[in-house]
Amino acid sequence: MKGTEKRRLIINKIILALSTISALLGLIFLFWILITLFLKGLNALDFSLFTKDLVDGGLRNLIFGQFMMALIATIIGVPLGMLAGIYLREYGSGKYANIIRDLSDIMMSAPSIVIGAFVFAVFVAPFGGINGWAGSIALAIMLIPIVVSTTDNMLSLVPIELREAGIALGGSKHKVILQIILKAAKVGLMTGILLAFARVIGETAPLLFTSGTNSFWSTDLGNAFPSLTVSIYDLANFPTDKARDLAWAASFLLTVIVLVINLIGRFIIRDKG
């Protein structure tokens, strides 16, 4: 009796220790990656990177290009995603809405490179070459399902009484949605959009053969468009130290952008949500 008791306790201790160790391991990887990035990135970081284009050894055009494409993706994707989310939560009932919801969830995890291939087939091949619009559209396709799911979830948190009160005041359904429900869910929606933006700005695979990248300053979305992530891939595979340093600096900036946006999102939620 005492022996089994002891064994149970020992097994318990071992398993708990193992599980704590795995949590530690996860944290070690996070800090390992972050510390590497900080050391390598800060070392290579220089103010001139923000004033010169890639062709002169800077990153200005790349940062601008990446932001631009993520921004256009957001402008295209957020209204469509929010409307779809509104439909699913407020109008959709029954089978159709459920199917769309499931498909949207599947699309959220679909391989990004396949979305790149699709956009290539539709927006690159017929137009004779890689272009910034195609890159933005690829990112928008990645972004829409995230916004749909956020909108769907956030609207489900708005109490039904608000809807009833709005209708009782004589508002039509779309007015109630636009003026009451969306306002009530504002904080959650903003956070969701921020996180979606953070997700797509770090994407590489859908941009590889849609926008490509460009060493020069460009605002012309009809041609190869500068992309920070695609250039990181190119630079990291370049054999010179200078190119690698630049890749590290770019990776550092990208990670800082993504993590800061994520932290802001979490902070907003904790503060007000």
Place this chain on the structure above:
Amino acid sequence: MNKELVFKRVAFLSATLILIVLVSIFIMLFFDAKSAINKYGVYFLVDSRWNKTIEIKSTESKTNPSKLIAKTSKTNDDVSMNNDNLFADDSSVLGDSESLDNSAGDKAVDESVDTNTNVKTDTIFGGYIPIVGTILSTLIAMTFSIPIAMGIAVFLSEIAPDFLIKPVGIAIELLAAIPSIIYGMWGLFYFAPIVQNTFGGSQMSLLIAGLVLGIMILPFMAAITRDAMNTTPDVIKESAYALGATKFEVVKDVIFPYAKVGIIGSVVLSLGRALGETMAVAFLIGSVFKVPGSLTNPTISIPVVLANNFGEASGDMMSSLFYLAFILFVFSFITIGAAKFYFLRGRR
């Protein structure tokens, strides 16, 4: 009233857009892959030749699946003309073998046939290696990450003291937010040398790619597994504790059975993500079209083939790339779909 209808319609159309996009991905990929599908058929899946130029000789045509040649004829008229020749050659060869004691004249004909057919070459594409590479790298990633992710999830839901749950949880989720290309960079310059020194093998290998892929999906898997575990009602857990169960026993006998479906769903969903991951793998797998003899050999996976070749491809190669993309899409659609429909259904 009218505005109401318009708004509803627009919202409906936006929702339908998701269906349209998904269906058009299927259609476009299939459409662009069609010539490769026609040419190579299902044999593509088990053919390990990629971008290999072969000569279509009359003698070889017998060993080759004849379907392959017949299908080629559909792609362009020129080949179909040659194809007629080819069958003619074939019969002449057959005739040759029947009358073995042939004359010099017959031999001359034979030679001319050979020189004629030598001109015809074809480039063969097969998807076996990238498919195997994708499956193996995903398997390595899952083997590595499942135990650790379970550990993290158990730690976060049962073991961690209250003041640690939040920061550790956030740290794990931040790890999930880091762009995959960063994992690739870090893996290439910092993780790969360590693996290489420990296990030997080449600088880039299936093992390294699989491990980094595992590290990459680890936080995602841990986060959703934790969510699944957290659905276990406290009352049940407390009852078990009251009966004298240890923490491990509660996890093993209460939480796991209760959250089983959700946990399996999390694992399958992570598997779906790992299948399609490009950038982390692209840096590390070596991009060599070779069946890996051991884990420490370089090979290639479907997303990496696409990433490396899409830009310059044309003709059969392009179509084969779309074929691969189609296969990958179907694979991951089924995997993710299974996770969502079967396992994670009630979790909304």
